[in-house]
Amino acid sequence: MPARIAVIAGxxxxxxxxxxxxxxxxxxxxxxxLELTWHELDWGSDYYRTHGRMMPLDGLDELARHDxxxxxxxxxxxxxxxxxxxxxxxxxxxxxxxxxxxxPARTLPGIRPVLADDRRVDLVIVRENSxxxxxxxxxxxxxxxxxxxxxxxxxxxxxxxDRVARxxxxxxxxxxxxxxxxxxxxxxxxxxxxxxxxxxxxVAARDGIELTSVLADALAAALVLxxxxxxxxxxxxxxxxxxxxxxxxxTGSIGxxxxxxxxxxxxxxxxxxxxxxxxxxxxxxxIANPIGQIWSGALxxxxxxxxTAAAHLIAGFEKTLADGTSTRDxxxxxxxxxxxxxxxxxxxxxxxxxxxxxxxSKEQR
Numbered sequence: 001m002p003a004r005i006a007v008i009a010g011x012x013x014x015x016x017x018x019x020x021x022x023x024x025x026x027x028x029x030x031x032x033x034l035e036l037t038w039h040e041l042d043w044g045s046d047y048y049r050t051h052g053r054m055m056p057l058d059g060l061d062e063l064a065r066h067d068x069x070x071x072x073x074x075x076x077x078x079x080x081x082x083x084x085x086x087x088x089x090x091x092x093x094x095x096x097x098x099x100x101x102x103x104p105a106r107t108l109p110g111i112r113p114v115l116a117d118d119r120r121v122d123l124v125i126v127r128e129n130s131x132x133x134x135x136x137x138x139x140x141x142x143x144x145x146x147x148x149x150x151x152x153x154x155x156x157x158x159x160x161x162d163r164v165a166r167x168x169x170x171x172x173x174x175x176x177x178x179x180x181x182x183x184x185x186x187x188x189x190x191x192x193x194x195x196x197x198x199x200x201x202x203v204a205a206r207d208g209i210e211l212t213s214v215l216a217d218a219l220a221a222a223l224v225l226x227x228x229x230x231x232x233x234x235x236x237x238x239x240x241x242x243x244x245x246x247x248x249x250x251t252g253s254i255g256x257x258x259x260x261x262x263x264x265x266x267x268x269x270x271x272x273x274x275x276x277x278x279x280x281x282x283x284x285x286x287i288a289n290p291i292g293q294i295w296s297g298a299l300x301x302x303x304x305x306x307x308t309a310a311a312h313l314i315a316g317f318e319k320t321l322a323d324g325t326s327t328r329d330x331x332x333x334x335x336x337x338x339x340x341x342x343x344x345x346x347x348x349x350x351x352x353x354x355x356x357x358x359x360x361s362k363e364q365r
Contacts, residue, residue, distance in 0.1 A: 002035040003304050006066040006269070008088075010044040012278025013288035014072025020290035020340045021070075021297045024313060027344050031351045032309040034301075039066065045076035045084060054087030060095050068300050069271040072293065073278035089273075094130055096268035098261035099160065100167045101127040102299070103244035103275070105227075108291075110321035111252035111330055119228040121251050124175070126168035126232060127240025129261060131160045132191075134237045156191045156236070161198040167264055168234035169206045175231050179203060181213045182235035182243060195236060216243070223247055248275065255329050258295035260303065272300040286335045289327040291317055294343070312354040316347040 009018035028034055041062070043055040054074075056062070063069055069092065075084050092098070106122040107113055113121070137153035165181075172179040181199045185192035196213055203211045214222070216239050223230070223243065227250050235243055248257035257275040274292025282288060294317055301310040320342040326332030327339055334342070 002037045003067040004065065005036055005038050005300075006063050006069045007038050007040045008043050008069065008071045009040070010072040010074040010278065011046075011076050011084075012073055012280045012283040013276075014044070014074070014278055014293075016283070016286065016288045016336055017274065017290040017293040018070070018072040020336055021293035023340055024290075024294050024316065024343050024347070025297050025301070027347055028301075028309045028313060030348075031355050032306060032312070034306060034309060036304075038070075043088060044074055045079050048079060048083065048087065054084060060091065063092065063096070063269060066269050068269050068304060070297065070300060071271055071273035073274065073276060075278040077280055090134075092271055093261050096271070097130065097263050097265075098268070098270055099128065099130040100164055100260075100262040100264055101129040101240065101244075102171075102260040102262060103127065103240075103248070103257065104295075104299075105244065105247035105251050105257065107251050108256060108321055109318050110324060110326060111256070113252045114250055115224075115227070117226075117228075121227045121247075123227065123230040123247060124171055124232050125240055125244040125247060126164060126171060126234045127244060128160060128164040128235070128237050129240075130237075131155050131157060132237035133239075154191050156194055158194075158198055161195055162202050163264075165199045165202040165234055166206075167262075168232055169203050169209050172209050172232040173206065177208050178210050178231035179212070180219065180230055180233045181211060182216045182219050182233060182239045183213050184216045184239070185213075186215060199234065219243065220246060223250060227251070245275070253289075253330060255289045256291040256295065258292055258299055260296070260299040262303070270300075270303055272296040272303070286337060287328050288336050289329050290336055290339060291321075308354055308357050311357075312347065312351070315350055315354070316343045319346040319350060 009015050048054050074088055103125040107120045133154045135153055135155040138151045141149045168179055183192050183196050185196050203209050223246050245254055248254040255276045259273055259275055261271040263270050274296050276292050298310040298313045325334050325339060325342045327334050
């Protein structure tokens with residue numbers, strides 16, 4: 001049965017990079033037995049302006065009938081982020097228990113990193129995605145008065161920490177066996193020591209993983225000074241959010257960064273989205289960089305069981321970059337359309353080795 005993909009292009013450049021990514025994914029069908037059906041949903045800021053909501057009342061029920069959610073960019077200057085994020089993105093993550101956020105960050109060919117050192121960076125940040133610092137517990141007191149105040153509670157559960165630590169350990173085991181845990185237990189005296197304890201207990205149950213706990217401020221500095229020394233990093237919701245953006249920026253551009261919001265048990269659909277925003281300042285000009293959306297599509301294919309096709313797609317855009325074709329944000333002159341055309345050409349040029357790889361593994365969804 002074909003995998004049902006809910007497509008939410010969203011706002012701004014999401015309307016441009018989403019069709020670009022879909023075109024590249026559809027092109028893979030010439031060499032891989034992809035079985036995908038796309039279902040477009042016109043949710044986002046335009047929907048909000050008409051209906052006062054980012055998605056319909058039964059939107060989550062509609063999404064539940066899909067195998068994956070492919071999201072573009074969300075956000076508009078005239079609508080508060082509390083509406084755009086809490087009206088669409090965060091309810092999806094929480095309702096479908098997408099408690100793992102995976103953010104790969106690595107040096108891409110043709111993109112100059114910000115560091116003088118040219119050693120290759122290749123790391124993965126695993127962020128706890130459903131609790132921690134982003135709880136809904138809290139409120140405002142004495143609004144507008146001299147004593148106005150705000151309280152926001154952080155919530156860590158043993159279950160929440162254990163499951164994200166287990167997932168991160170599994171990723172590390174598939175790579176180089178090195179796992180770094182981000183903490184701030186020297187200043188946050190209750191939740192972060194609890195995080196440290198549960199992560200250590202969970203990882204100790206798995207052989208072959210070297211765990212290091214590093215204070216978040218020192219870890220941020222190390223990501224700037226020697227990002228190549230990291231393999232897999234596991235972090236809480238807030239720390240993971242900050243560190244993953246930093247890691248992407250260090251490798252050259254946050255505009256190319258993908259992400260996967262996963263329900264590892266596959267009881268619910270997982271969601272795949274680029275990290276960049278809706279970029280209203282360049283929307284509609286045809287110059288948006290589609291790499292983040294394409295790479296997120298590759299993560300989606302891998303999740304759906306099409307690992308060889310995902311590798312083929314990544315190799316396709318990497319070859320385009322290596323050949324010197326890039327969009328303006330990366331110092332090139334290519335339009336979105338020209339970049340996609342180059343990716344499709346390169347997918348065809350390198351297809352043979354991925355077809356052979358797929359035949360050798362007899363990969364099926």
